[in-house]
Amino acid sequence: MIHGWIPPQRFFAYLTWREIATLAEKENTIIIQPLGAIEQHGYHLPLIVDAAISQGVLGKALSLLPPEIPAFALPTIYYGKSNEHDGFPGTISISGQTLYNLLMEVGKSIYKAGFRKWILFNSHGGQPQVLEIVARDLHQLYPDFAIFPFFTWRVATVTNELLTPIEREWGIHGGDAETSLMLALLPEWVKMELAVREYPSIASTMLSLEGKFPFAWLTREISKSGVIGDATMASREKGEKILSDLATGWVKVITEVYHFRLGNS
Ligand SMILES: [Zn+2]
Numbered sequence: 001m002i003h004g005w006i007p008p009q010r011f012f013a014y015l016t017w018r019e020i021a022t023l024a025e026k027e028n029t030i031i032i033q034p035l036g037a038i039e040q041h042g043y044h045l046p047l048i049v050d051a052a053i054s055q056g057v058l059g060k061a062l063s064l065l066p067p068e069i070p071a072f073a074l075p076t077i078y079y080g081k082s083n084e085h086d087g088f089p090g091t092i093s094i095s096g097q098t099l100y101n102l103l104m105e106v107g108k109s110i111y112k113a114g115f116r117k118w119i120l121f122n123s124h125g126g127q128p129q130v131l132e133i134v135a136r137d138l139h140q141l142y143p144d145f146a147i148f149p150f151f152t153w154r155v156a157t158v159t160n161e162l163l164t165p166i167e168r169e170w171g172i173h174g175g176d177a178e179t180s181l182m183l184a185l186l187p188e189w190v191k192m193e194l195a196v197r198e199y200p201s202i203a204s205t206m207l208s209l210e211g212k213f214p215f216a217w218l219t220r221e222i223s224k225s226g227v228i229g230d231a232t233m234a235s236r237e238k239g240e241k242i243l244s245d246l247a248t249g250w251v252k253v254i255t256e257v258y259h260f261r262l263g264n265s
Contacts, residue, residue, distance in 0.1 A: 004076070005059025005185075012072040020113055027116040029070040030257055033106065034058050035131070037080035037124040040088035040219070042174040042227035043194040046186070047090050049178055050124040051078045056185040057152055058121050060247035061254065069258045077102070081127045087220045096130050103134040111138075111145050117257060118145065123152040125172060125210065146262050153177070155249030159242045167230055170199045172209060173219070175229015177242060184239030195231035198223050 003011040012031065023029060036051025046052075055076050065071060082093040094102075103120070110118050118138075120131045131149035138147050153159075159177065160168055167176050182190050200209070200222035207213050209228070219226060 002075075005056045006073045007059065007063050010062045010065075010072055012074045015072070023070075023114075025070055026114045028258065029072065029115055030117045030119060030254060031072055031074060031110050031115050032058060032062075032119040032121050032254075033074045033103075034076040035080060035120060035122040035124065035127070036076060036078055037082045037126065038078055039080070039082035039085045039091040039093070039124075040226045041178065042196065042225050042231060044191045044196070044227075044231055045174050045179060045182055046189045047092075048078075048186075048189075049174070049182060050080065051076055052185055053178065053181055054121055054123040054152060056181075057123070057243065057246045057250065060243055061250035064247055064251050065254060069255060071254060071258070074106070080122075080124045081130060082124070084126050084217065085219050085226070087218070088226050096127075099127060099130050100134055103131065104138060107134065107138045107145075107147065111142050116145055117148075117260070119148045119150055119254070119257060121150055121152065125151075144262065146257075146260060148257055150253070152246065152250075155246060155253060159245050162238050162241065164230070164233070166199065167233070169208070169211075171229025173223075173226075173228040175227060175231055176233040176238070177229075179231040179234035180236070180239035181242050181246075182239065183234060183236040184243045187236060192234070195234065196225045196227055197230040197232050198225050198227045199230070200228060 034054035036054045038047045041049045058073055079092055079094050081096050081099050082091050085091040122131055128151050135147040135149040139145055163176055207215055
């Protein structure tokens with residue numbers, strides 16, 4: 001089914017144009033754009049991971065969202081900016097410019113339809129920067145348009161307790177968290193017998209991949225398998241807990257967005 005994990009009554013593309021035109025409280029209805037990537041995630045996970053996580057977590061959150069809060073999910077944007085995985089076959093990468101243009105044009109269409117709240121719901125660590133620029137640029141163009149460039153994993157405070165300290169710091173790709181969550185979402189496509197543990201060896205206590213003092217990196221420079229983290233620790237049980245924690249966290253954030261009012265507009 002085309003809506004995947006999104007509850008069908010929350011799937012934007014199932015509406016007709018007249019239903020959109022006559023929707024009540026449209027300026028306060030939240031439109032949510034799931035974003036992922038089609039990119040390598042080691043020997044054991046399929047290319048779809050980030051797109052599956054966006055749609056799976058959002059779908060679960062929307063199924064828990066009180067029905068009186070109006071929110072619709074757009075079709076997932078599967079392709080992302082994945083050039084850090086260059087050299088791993090199967091990775092499909094679009095440029096930052098293409099992603100920027102695509103989101104600007106989707107955003108303009110959403111605005112023209114009368115909506116004033118747009119969440120970008122992204123699970124791929126290689127593109128939050130592009131989304132933040134889109135959000136700023138669209139908001140500057142339409143000051144009464146509130147845009148929220150969110151990253152799926154940011155609400156996962158309880159999830160962090162399930163991970164080891166080294167995994168929390170270095171497990172950013174195909175490691176424990178993503179593998180566990182995939183065991184909850186798409187277990188038949190996880191090959192646990194091929195899961196590995198591979199952390200980058202970086203001779204610095206200050207510089208890191210995504211910390212306060214980051215450096216630019218390519219996956220092939222720091223990982224042979226494509227995994228950055230420990231996938232061998234993953235379990236379906238952990239994944240179910242992560243999924244429900246993330247979904248609960250996102251219900252709170254989406255509810256906040258519903259009540260949000262822009263200062264001067
Ligand atoms: Zn990923």
